[in-house]
Amino acid sequence: MIKYSLENGMTVLLQPVEGVVSISVGLWIKTGSRDERENERGYAHFVEHMLFKGTSQYSAKDIARIVDRVGGQHNAATNREYTCYYINVVSDFLDMSVKLIADMYYNSLFDDDEIGKEKNVIIEEIRMYEDTPDELIHDVFMECMLARHPLGHSILGTQASIKGTNREKLVGFYQDHYGTDNVVFVIVGNFNIEEARASIDRYFQGSFGRTDGRLPTHDPSPGKIRRRHIPKDLEQVHFCLGTEGLKRDDDSRWGLYILSTILGGSMSSRLFQNIREKEGLCYSVYSFHSSYKERGIFGIYCGTSPENYDRALELILKECRAVVETGITAEELEDAKTFMIGNLALSLESNEVRMGQLAKNEMVYGRDFPFLEIAQKINSVTLDDFNRIGHYLFADKELTLVTIGKLPSGVEDVASIRI
Known part of the structure; x- marks a missing residue:
């Protein structure tokens, strides 16, 4: 490059x-x-x-x-x-x-x-x-x-x-x-x-624009709204459940990527297998992590019918608790690593993906992260690293829950959720 x-x-x-x-x-x-x-x-x-x-x-x-x-x-x-x-x-x-x-x-x-x-x-x-x-x-x-x-x-x-x-x-x-x-x-x-x-x-010969009008980088302490419901006449209840993640330059982020992969980042993930394949409660369920310069957000999405909402939420919370209480196996860790590395390798066959990765790495880190370096970072994550991330995300944490749709009758709508 x-x-x-x-x-x-x-x-x-x-x-x-x-x-x-x-x-x-x-x-x-x-x-x-x-x-x-x-x-x-x-x-x-x-x-x-x-x-x-x-x-x-x-x-x-x-x-x-x-x-x-x-x-x-x-x-x-x-x-x-x-x-x-x-x-x-x-x-x-x-x-x-x-x-x-x-x-x-x-x-x-x-x-x-x-x-x-x-x-x-x-x-x-x-x-x-x-x-x-x-x-x-x-x-x-x-x-x-x-x-x-x-x-x-x-x-x-x-x-x-x-x-x-x-x-x-x-x-x-x-x-x-x-x-x-x-x-x-x-x-x-x-x-x-x-x-x-x-x-x-x-x-691209000429200079353009002015820089004095830009906002200075600032990170005000955000407030948190722990519960919000938007009533809509829908066939499903759509919900997101989550907590604070990691900033984009946090060295622990590789462990968080692996956690998200194991929890809900693939078809063999715990959420997909237990909530969709085993219980048949939904079509779509996955975890995600959005990282920014100042903040990071970790979340889980699911869409299900009103009559399945309570059970789906219960099972998601159960999987989050399991991350803290029992952790993962060495086999799960290795499977997640090879999944992530292989997935990245396939994506880099696209010029557009390569172009975007180069640009974002330059804007964020001021340098490129070659494929082999990323693979090394992923492979360096240990079970202890995973457990630390799991406790950071879920141990004694109050989670934010957002729902859209029609909540089922007879189900108590909690004001807050704690793992």
């Missing part, structure tokens, strides 16, 4: 890959929804939309046609801590891809008419999300776990915040957060390094 910086402060990462015919080109901004002020909810995501809505050279339709007519894929994503724009194409179109992303980055118009239309699009996206309970519940869970913390609010914003924005506000956010020194540009795949550098030098 080649890493260098442009005079304008932009970081560039290049990783040629043999045996493929394509490239993945990504522009990553070290800004997400956690960088929004109270009166800017949803702006990071709105700006992401606007970079596809026309530049001084290309209309929104032109941007779509340029990529579509060569069989490529282009998209973007806004996270809590970053925003990404990417193009996947056959290697012959490297220069076109760099030029297009650079034009979107430097020259987007933020046209008033387009902003008006996009408000409606995003409001419909919010409504769609609110009608998808197995996705909505993760946002509500984050809001409860990180109440009053910048990480806790929805990436999409609210209908009110979207309706209340305008061109001046969006351009201001864009200029404050999209400075060239806040950008990581990545190319992965089958390409010539000299040609790639020439294209980057050609299209």
Whole structure:
């Protein structure tokens, strides 16, 4: 992997890959929804939309046609801590891809008419999300776990915040957060390094944006809402149960990844086998861990019918207690390690996955984490490490519980849950 910086402060990462015919080109901004002020909810995501809505050279339709007519894929994503724009194409179109992303980055118009239309699009996206309970519940869970913390609010914003924005506000956010020194540009795949550098030098010459408007990194102590229920007329009760996890730079995180794999991260996991396969109580049940610079969240999701809700919750709590009281076997530990390493190896056959991993590692750690180093970190986890993580998560911990749907009649709705 080649890493260098442009005079304008932009970081560039290049990783040629043999045996493929394509490239993945990504522009990553070290800004997400956690960088929004109270009166800017949803702006990071709105700006992401606007970079596809026309530049001084290309209309929104032109941007779509340029990529579509060569069989490529282009998209973007806004996270809590970053925003990404990417193009996947056959290697012959490297220069076109760099030029297009650079034009979107430097020259987007933020046209008033387009902003008006996009408000409606995003409001419909919010409504769609609110009608998808197995996705909505993760946002509500984050809001409860990180109440009053910048990480806790929805990436999409609210209908009110979207309706209340305008061109001046969006351009201001864009200029404050999209400075060239806040950008990581990545190319992965089958390409010539000299040609790639020439294209980057050609299209990313100028400095852009200002940095004085960025929020300083801060980590206010979040409040916690231990119980929330959203009544909806649904066939299932969707619920998330969880507690504090680990920050993304915590050295113990590898043990937590293994714990999540064993508890609910695969088809052979304890939750999947005992709740779905053995009891037949649900279609979907899994554990997850979301790690950020300042905080980490560990959770378990399940969707089940109202009559099965109490039993499913009881069994999930039983598995959490078992992690603390009886731990795991050496065989489970080794199986989880080989699962994680094999899963990572398969994922890295995708240029897009490689591109994203390079960018995120650079933004988080300032360096790459090669496959062999990650494998070594995973293999170094011991049973004692696992037990420490299990006790950290669950021993005498009060958990947060979020439910969406119709709670069963005759079942007491607890105010709090403790393992």
